[in-house]
Amino acid sequence: MTLAVAHETSIVIIDPDKVWLDSSWTYLSKLGYKPRCFLDVESAIRGNPFEPQTLVIASYDSFRKGGNSVRRMRLTDKTTPKIILLLDSMSPSLIRSCFKAGASDCLLRPSDQRGLANLVESWVSLPVSR
Protein backbone atom coordinates (compact mmCIF):
# COMPACT_ATOMS: atom_id res chain seq x y z
CA MET A 1 0.00 0.00 0.00
CA THR A 2 2.78 2.38 0.92
CA LEU A 3 4.57 1.65 -2.34
CA ALA A 4 1.48 2.51 -4.37
CA VAL A 5 1.42 5.90 -2.67
CA ALA A 6 5.17 6.24 -3.20
CA HIS A 7 4.88 5.86 -6.96
CA GLU A 8 2.36 8.69 -7.09
CA THR A 9 4.57 11.00 -5.09
CA SER A 10 6.98 13.19 -6.96
CA ILE A 11 10.34 13.38 -5.19
CA VAL A 12 12.76 16.23 -5.74
CA ILE A 13 16.27 16.06 -4.28
CA ILE A 14 18.42 19.19 -4.17
CA ASP A 15 22.04 18.83 -3.10
CA PRO A 16 25.31 20.36 -4.31
CA ASP A 17 27.08 16.99 -3.94
CA LYS A 18 26.83 15.33 -7.35
CA VAL A 19 28.01 11.95 -6.06
CA TRP A 20 25.30 11.96 -3.38
CA LEU A 21 22.71 13.00 -5.96
CA ASP A 22 23.69 10.25 -8.40
CA SER A 23 23.71 7.57 -5.71
CA SER A 24 20.36 8.79 -4.38
CA TRP A 25 18.82 8.76 -7.84
CA THR A 26 20.04 5.20 -8.46
CA TYR A 27 18.96 3.86 -5.06
CA LEU A 28 15.51 5.45 -5.07
CA SER A 29 14.87 4.51 -8.71
CA LYS A 30 15.57 0.88 -7.88
CA LEU A 31 12.91 1.09 -5.18
CA GLY A 32 10.38 2.30 -7.73
CA TYR A 33 10.45 6.01 -6.99
CA LYS A 34 11.05 8.54 -9.75
CA PRO A 35 13.27 11.15 -8.13
CA ARG A 36 14.29 14.32 -9.91
CA CYS A 37 17.67 15.61 -8.80
CA PHE A 38 19.06 19.13 -8.92
CA LEU A 39 22.40 20.58 -7.87
CA ASP A 40 20.87 23.82 -6.61
CA VAL A 41 17.58 25.48 -5.83
CA GLU A 42 17.64 27.76 -8.89
CA SER A 43 17.87 24.78 -11.24
CA ALA A 44 15.05 23.07 -9.35
CA ILE A 45 12.79 26.11 -9.59
CA ARG A 46 13.64 26.54 -13.29
CA GLY A 47 12.93 22.84 -13.84
CA ASN A 48 9.51 23.41 -12.25
CA PRO A 49 9.27 19.88 -10.86
CA PHE A 50 6.71 20.72 -8.19
CA GLU A 51 3.44 18.86 -8.28
CA PRO A 52 0.63 18.63 -5.74
CA GLN A 53 2.26 15.80 -3.82
CA THR A 54 5.88 16.73 -4.30
CA LEU A 55 8.27 15.84 -1.51
CA VAL A 56 11.35 18.07 -1.68
CA ILE A 57 14.48 16.95 0.16
CA ALA A 58 17.08 19.70 0.10
CA SER A 59 20.38 20.14 1.87
CA TYR A 60 20.40 23.07 4.25
CA ASP A 61 23.34 24.53 2.31
CA SER A 62 21.35 24.55 -0.94
CA PHE A 63 18.52 26.28 0.83
CA ARG A 64 20.82 28.88 2.41
CA LYS A 65 22.45 29.72 -0.90
CA GLY A 66 19.03 29.97 -2.56
CA GLY A 67 17.87 32.94 -0.47
CA ASN A 68 14.17 32.62 0.24
CA SER A 69 14.15 29.37 -1.66
CA VAL A 70 11.64 27.49 0.49
CA ARG A 71 9.03 30.18 0.05
CA ARG A 72 9.78 30.39 -3.67
CA MET A 73 9.30 26.65 -4.01
CA ARG A 74 5.98 26.92 -2.26
CA LEU A 75 4.90 29.72 -4.55
CA THR A 76 5.53 27.58 -7.60
CA ASP A 77 2.61 25.42 -6.58
CA LYS A 78 -0.35 26.48 -4.50
CA THR A 79 -0.81 22.96 -3.23
CA THR A 80 2.40 23.35 -1.22
CA PRO A 81 5.04 20.69 -1.61
CA LYS A 82 6.47 19.23 1.55
CA ILE A 83 10.00 20.51 2.05
CA ILE A 84 12.44 18.64 4.25
CA LEU A 85 15.79 20.29 4.90
CA LEU A 86 18.78 18.12 5.75
CA LEU A 87 21.30 19.40 8.25
CA ASP A 88 24.81 18.16 9.03
CA SER A 89 24.24 18.98 12.71
CA MET A 90 21.15 19.85 14.68
CA SER A 91 21.20 23.02 16.75
CA PRO A 92 18.26 25.12 17.97
CA SER A 93 19.32 28.05 15.79
CA LEU A 94 19.61 25.97 12.60
CA ILE A 95 16.30 24.25 13.29
CA ARG A 96 14.69 27.63 13.93
CA SER A 97 16.09 28.93 10.68
CA CYS A 98 14.67 25.97 8.73
CA PHE A 99 11.15 26.21 10.14
CA LYS A 100 11.02 29.99 9.99
CA ALA A 101 11.86 29.71 6.31
CA GLY A 102 8.82 27.49 5.85
CA ALA A 103 10.28 23.98 5.89
CA SER A 104 7.90 21.18 6.85
CA ASP A 105 10.66 19.50 8.84
CA CYS A 106 14.42 19.36 9.23
CA LEU A 107 16.46 16.27 9.93
CA LEU A 108 20.03 15.12 10.20
CA ARG A 109 21.37 14.19 6.78
CA PRO A 110 21.13 10.38 6.47
CA SER A 111 24.54 8.72 6.41
CA ASP A 112 23.64 6.65 3.35
CA GLN A 113 20.97 6.19 0.67
CA ARG A 114 19.22 3.54 2.71
CA GLY A 115 18.61 6.19 5.36
CA LEU A 116 17.39 8.53 2.65
CA ALA A 117 14.95 5.89 1.39
CA ASN A 118 13.64 5.39 4.95
CA LEU A 119 13.13 9.14 5.21
CA VAL A 120 11.23 9.22 1.90
CA GLU A 121 9.06 6.30 2.93
CA SER A 122 8.19 7.87 6.27
CA TRP A 123 6.95 11.01 4.51
CA VAL A 124 5.18 9.63 1.49
CA SER A 125 3.09 7.34 3.65
CA LEU A 126 1.92 10.29 5.75
CA PRO A 127 -1.19 12.32 4.89
CA VAL A 128 -0.32 15.06 2.42
CA SER A 129 -1.67 18.10 4.24
CA ARG A 130 0.25 19.32 7.23
Add this chain to the structure above:
Amino acid sequence: MKTDRDNERVVILHIEDDPDWLRIVQRSCEGAGFLVRRATNLAKAASLLDSEEFDAVIADIRLKDWQEENIEGLEALHTVPKERRPAAIVLSGFVDAANTRLAFKTFEVIDVLNKSSFESRELILSIKTAMRETHKRRSRKDS
Protein backbone atom coordinates in the same frame (compact mmCIF):
# COMPACT_ATOMS: atom_id res chain seq x y z
CA MET B 1 -18.93 46.87 29.80
CA LYS B 2 -16.29 47.51 27.17
CA THR B 3 -13.54 44.94 26.91
CA ASP B 4 -10.07 45.26 25.46
CA ARG B 5 -11.25 43.12 22.59
CA ASP B 6 -13.98 45.71 21.88
CA ASN B 7 -11.30 48.38 21.80
CA GLU B 8 -9.38 46.29 19.27
CA ARG B 9 -6.32 46.20 21.49
CA VAL B 10 -3.93 43.38 20.79
CA VAL B 11 -4.18 40.89 23.65
CA ILE B 12 -1.36 38.47 24.39
CA LEU B 13 -1.49 35.49 26.75
CA HIS B 14 1.80 34.88 28.58
CA ILE B 15 2.17 31.41 30.11
CA GLU B 16 5.03 31.67 32.59
CA ASP B 17 5.67 30.94 36.25
CA ASP B 18 8.72 33.13 36.79
CA PRO B 19 7.68 36.55 38.15
CA ASP B 20 10.79 38.23 36.75
CA TRP B 21 10.02 37.07 33.21
CA LEU B 22 6.37 37.99 33.61
CA ARG B 23 7.52 41.55 34.32
CA ILE B 24 10.09 41.65 31.50
CA VAL B 25 7.61 40.47 28.89
CA GLN B 26 4.87 42.73 30.20
CA ARG B 27 7.18 45.73 29.90
CA SER B 28 8.15 44.82 26.34
CA CYS B 29 4.59 44.16 25.23
CA GLU B 30 3.08 47.21 26.85
CA GLY B 31 5.81 49.32 25.26
CA ALA B 32 4.52 48.09 21.91
CA GLY B 33 0.91 48.83 22.88
CA PHE B 34 -0.15 45.24 23.56
CA LEU B 35 -2.15 44.10 26.55
CA VAL B 36 -0.81 41.07 28.43
CA ARG B 37 -2.86 38.48 30.32
CA ARG B 38 -0.88 36.13 32.54
CA ALA B 39 -1.21 32.44 33.34
CA THR B 40 1.23 30.99 35.84
CA ASN B 41 0.09 27.39 35.44
CA LEU B 42 -1.47 25.15 32.85
CA ALA B 43 -4.95 25.09 34.39
CA LYS B 44 -5.15 28.90 34.36
CA ALA B 45 -3.82 29.00 30.80
CA ALA B 46 -6.37 26.45 29.60
CA SER B 47 -9.17 28.34 31.33
CA LEU B 48 -8.17 31.68 29.78
CA LEU B 49 -7.75 30.13 26.34
CA ASP B 50 -11.23 28.66 26.66
CA SER B 51 -12.94 31.85 27.77
CA GLU B 52 -11.09 34.60 25.89
CA GLU B 53 -9.66 35.29 22.47
CA PHE B 54 -5.97 36.06 22.17
CA ASP B 55 -3.98 37.43 19.28
CA ALA B 56 -0.90 35.47 20.27
CA VAL B 57 0.49 33.30 23.06
CA ILE B 58 3.96 33.46 24.57
CA ALA B 59 4.71 30.22 26.39
CA ASP B 60 7.53 28.98 28.56
CA ILE B 61 8.39 25.34 27.99
CA ARG B 62 8.95 24.27 31.58
CA LEU B 63 6.58 25.31 34.29
CA LYS B 64 6.86 24.33 37.95
CA ASP B 65 5.01 21.08 37.39
CA TRP B 66 7.37 20.25 34.53
CA GLN B 67 7.88 16.60 33.61
CA GLU B 68 10.65 15.38 31.38
CA GLU B 69 9.86 15.26 27.65
CA ASN B 70 6.83 17.51 28.07
CA ILE B 71 6.76 21.01 26.77
CA GLU B 72 4.04 21.99 29.11
CA GLY B 73 3.58 25.64 28.40
CA LEU B 74 2.42 24.60 24.94
CA GLU B 75 0.22 21.72 26.06
CA ALA B 76 -2.48 24.19 27.07
CA LEU B 77 -2.84 25.24 23.44
CA HIS B 78 -4.07 21.81 22.51
CA THR B 79 -7.16 22.32 24.64
CA VAL B 80 -8.31 24.86 22.04
CA PRO B 81 -9.75 23.72 18.68
CA LYS B 82 -7.19 24.28 15.92
CA GLU B 83 -9.19 26.91 14.04
CA ARG B 84 -9.53 29.00 17.22
CA ARG B 85 -6.00 28.41 18.47
CA PRO B 86 -3.84 31.52 18.69
CA ALA B 87 -0.38 31.25 17.16
CA ALA B 88 2.32 30.79 19.77
CA ILE B 89 5.89 31.76 20.51
CA VAL B 90 8.12 29.82 22.88
CA LEU B 91 10.21 31.90 25.27
CA SER B 92 12.29 29.60 27.42
CA GLY B 93 15.60 29.13 29.13
CA PHE B 94 15.58 25.44 28.21
CA VAL B 95 15.84 25.56 24.45
CA ASP B 96 17.53 22.58 22.82
CA ALA B 97 17.44 20.96 19.39
CA ALA B 98 14.82 18.36 20.33
CA ASN B 99 12.27 20.67 21.91
CA THR B 100 12.82 23.35 19.26
CA ARG B 101 11.95 20.87 16.50
CA LEU B 102 9.02 19.52 18.50
CA ALA B 103 7.65 23.01 19.13
CA PHE B 104 7.78 23.97 15.45
CA LYS B 105 6.62 20.65 14.05
CA THR B 106 3.98 19.50 16.52
CA PHE B 107 2.75 22.78 17.94
CA GLU B 108 3.36 24.84 14.80
CA VAL B 109 4.82 27.68 16.83
CA ILE B 110 5.90 30.85 15.07
CA ASP B 111 9.21 31.17 16.85
CA VAL B 112 11.37 29.74 19.61
CA LEU B 113 13.26 32.36 21.60
CA ASN B 114 15.92 31.71 24.18
CA LYS B 115 15.77 33.70 27.42
CA SER B 116 19.56 33.75 27.54
CA SER B 117 19.70 35.89 24.39
CA PHE B 118 16.44 37.76 24.88
CA GLU B 119 15.84 40.89 22.88
CA SER B 120 12.63 42.82 23.28
CA ARG B 121 12.64 43.87 19.62
CA GLU B 122 12.85 40.27 18.46
CA LEU B 123 9.95 39.29 20.71
CA ILE B 124 7.77 42.09 19.34
CA LEU B 125 8.56 41.11 15.74
CA SER B 126 7.63 37.51 16.51
CA ILE B 127 4.41 38.61 18.20
CA LYS B 128 3.45 40.58 15.09
CA THR B 129 4.06 37.51 12.92
CA ALA B 130 2.05 35.38 15.34
CA MET B 131 -0.83 37.89 15.26
CA ARG B 132 -0.97 37.70 11.47
CA GLU B 133 -1.02 33.90 11.61
CA THR B 134 -3.80 33.89 14.26
CA HIS B 135 -5.95 36.21 12.16
CA LYS B 136 -5.29 34.10 9.06
CA ARG B 137 -6.48 30.97 10.92
CA ARG B 138 -9.62 32.72 12.11
CA SER B 139 -10.45 34.15 8.72
CA ARG B 140 -10.08 30.65 7.21
CA LYS B 141 -12.52 29.40 9.83
CA ASP B 142 -15.02 32.16 9.03
CA SER B 143 -14.86 31.78 5.25
